[in-house]
Amino acid sequence: MYNTNRMKLDFVMFVDDSRIDNIIHRRIVNRAGFAKKVATFEEPGLALTFLQNTLREEAQFPDLIFLDLDMPLMNGFVFLDQYAGMVGDIPKQSKVVILTSSDENNEMKRAHQHSQVQAFVRKPLDKKSLIRLMYQLAWSAPPVIQPAQQN
Amino acid sequence: MEKEGGNSKMETTVLNNNADIEITDKLLLVDDRIENLYSLEGMLQMDDRQFFLATSGNEALKIALKEKPSLIMLDVQMPEMDGFEVAKFLRSNAQTKNIPILFVTAINKDHKYVTQALEDGAVDYLFKPLDVRVTRAKVATLLRLSRQQEELERKNLQLAKLNLEKNHLLGMAAHDLRGPLGHISAFTDFILEEAELKKEHVEFLNIIKKTSKHLLNMVNNLLDVSKIESGKFELNYQSFDLVQHIVGITDINRTNAQAKSLTLNVEARPSVIFISADADKLEQVMNNLLSNAIKFSKSGTNIMVLIERHDRDVEVSVIDQGQGIPLDEQKKLFLPFQKTSVRGTAGEQSTGLGLAIIKKIIDAHKGTIRVDSKPGMGSTFSFVLPVNE
Known part of the structure; x- marks a missing residue:
């Protein structure tokens, strides 16, 4: 069995317009000890601005971004396009996980076309799906997630 | 003319x-x-x-x-x-x-x-x-049959259309219900995690938790049924190690097994079996079979998951030492809305849809699923899938 402690992240971000979902997700990540720091953004535009401003400080950049797809002001696909615009500068270890109540295959395929998208998790996020995600990330990538590298 | x-x-x-x-x-x-x-x-x-x-x-x-x-x-x-x-x-x-x-x-x-x-x-x-009378009579009969056939065809079309609308509505309703039910379930868990609760309140919260989980499960099943019936059910094939996948799923279910003092083990021959299949859908199948095995087992018994490769196929069996299922009920097990007379040993509830859905998943993989069970001796649910390497 995987040592889930090895998977503890420094910084996890949620981009989701639902305040209730954000409360739940923040608490589940905290209780599971999945990450040291959690930030939630109800407005995707603000999240993008934050990410843009954080690009120069790699250690401050989120290791994992949980992204909702169905959001009124800017949906997850538009977010991904704009995020991809920053790709050249994004720290390599940073990943995106789609977190949505939709389980449409088309949306899953569309999201996976973005190279940062590592997984597709169905809401509600719970301890089980976090454990599963740990497995999945361990399968698809080498352990990413040690404290930020210092050169 | x-x-x-x-x-x-x-x-x-x-x-x-x-x-x-x-x-x-x-x-x-x-x-x-x-x-x-x-x-x-x-x-x-x-x-x-x-x-x-x-x-x-x-x-x-x-x-x-x-x-x-x-x-x-x-x-x-x-x-x-x-x-x-x-x-x-x-x-x-x-x-x-x-x-x-x-x-x-x-x-x-x-x-x-x-x-x-x-x-x-x-x-x-x-x-x-x-013969005038014979001819008229035969023509009248054939016309009447023809009308009835047209009527049947028309009604069948109408029914198919209504069924499509029903599935669409069912899908929408289920989808919209899932979010709020998930919220109830999550916040109940959060309150239960707090210390300083009265014993009686813990019991009430556990009832809310159990009821909302059951509702969520039912809603998810209805969503699956609506997808299957409206032809929106697709498989996403990918290549993966089935043994590792099942070990991971079993680990997640172990907490529930331990809560009823059940042991849950996986045995695989060989220890790595790569297959091409829909990993998420197979997870749903395994979760269903494992949760059934846990649901219908008495504490202190064992549940074994056996994964065996045979030539071009792989066979996965979930073997329990639970209550077993009477022979006459076994035939109906994989049909929708069939509940057996067997009850969960800790009062767990069933939707009657789970096995019908997983049969559809296995069928879609061109596999087979069967049950072998004796009342009092336990049940073995096995499915066979082509490896598709």
């Missing part, structure tokens, strides 16, 4: 009992001799019938395709294309294949011809000279 004039013109129509649809029976009469056609038309004339007359096979086929008559009366002996050929063509065309054909002939009373006509799709055979 399409005849619209004289006494064959329809002016009176019959009203359907429950709808204002005008029903007219269209009859196509085919004979190379026009006088025979007029005489037959005269014999069968009624207010709610419209006649189309054709003096050759070709003309008959054109009219049949355009008008889709309720009945075709077809002369066997005609120059160029005889009645048998016309019938064969009508049977081979999707638009005309269900139109009943009544053969009419003066010759070929020979049994062989009658047999051929019936084999070519005729529903009946009349010999000239025609």
Whole structure:
């Protein structure tokens, strides 16, 4: 069995317009000890601005971004396009996980076309799906997630 | 030759009992001799019938395709294309294949011809000279059957459309219910995690938790059913190690097993089996089989997951030492909304949909699923999947 402690992240971000979902997700990540720091953004535009401003400080950049797809002001696909615009500068270890109540295959395929998208998790996020995600990330990538590298 | 004039013109129509649809029976009469056609038309004339007359096979086929008559009366002996050929063509065309054909002939009373006509799709055979009463009675019966068939087809279409709408609505409702139910479930968990709760309140919260989880499960199942029924059910094939996948799923289910003092083990031969399948859907299958095994097992017993590779297939068995299922209920297990007389050992509830859904998932992978169970001895649910390497 995987040592889930090895998977503890420094910084996890949620981009989701639902305040209730954000409360739940923040608490589940905290209780599971999945990450040291959690930030939630109800407005995707603000999240993008934050990410843009954080690009120069790699250690401050989120290791994992949980992204909702169905959001009124800017949906997850538009977010991904704009995020991809920053790709050249994004720290390599940073990943995106789609977190949505939709389980449409088309949306899953569309999201996976973005190279940062590592997984597709169905809401509600719970301890089980976090454990599963740990497995999945361990399968698809080498352990990413040690404290930020210092050169 | 399409005849619209004289006494064959329809002016009176019959009203359907429950709808204002005008029903007219269209009859196509085919004979190379026009006088025979007029005489037959005269014999069968009624207010709610419209006649189309054709003096050759070709003309008959054109009219049949355009008008889709309720009945075709077809002369066997005609120059160029005889009645048998016309019938064969009508049977081979999707638009005309269900139109009943009544053969009419003066010759070929020979049994062989009658047999051929019936084999070519005729529903009946009349010999000239025609007996007026027999002819009228047979035509009336065939028209009535034809109307009933049309009505059935119409109603079937209507039902298919309604079923599609039902599935769409079911899907939407289930999807919208899932979010709020998830919230109730999550916040109940959060309160339960807090210390300083009265014992009674813990019990109440556990009831809320159990009820909302059951509702969520039911809603998820309904969503699956709506997807399967409306053809939106697709598999995402990917290549992965089935053993590692199942070990991971089993680990997640172990907490529930331990809560009932059950042991849960996985044995795989060999220890790595790569297959091409839909990993998420197989997780759903394994979760269902494991949660059933846990649900119906008494504490202190064992649950074993056995994964075996046989040549081109892999077989996964979930073996429990639970209550077992009576033989007469085993046959219905994989049908929707079937609940068995067996009850969860800790009062767990069932939706009656889980096994029907996982059977669909296994079927979609071109696999098979079966149950082997004896009351009091436990159950083994096994599915076999092609490896598809």
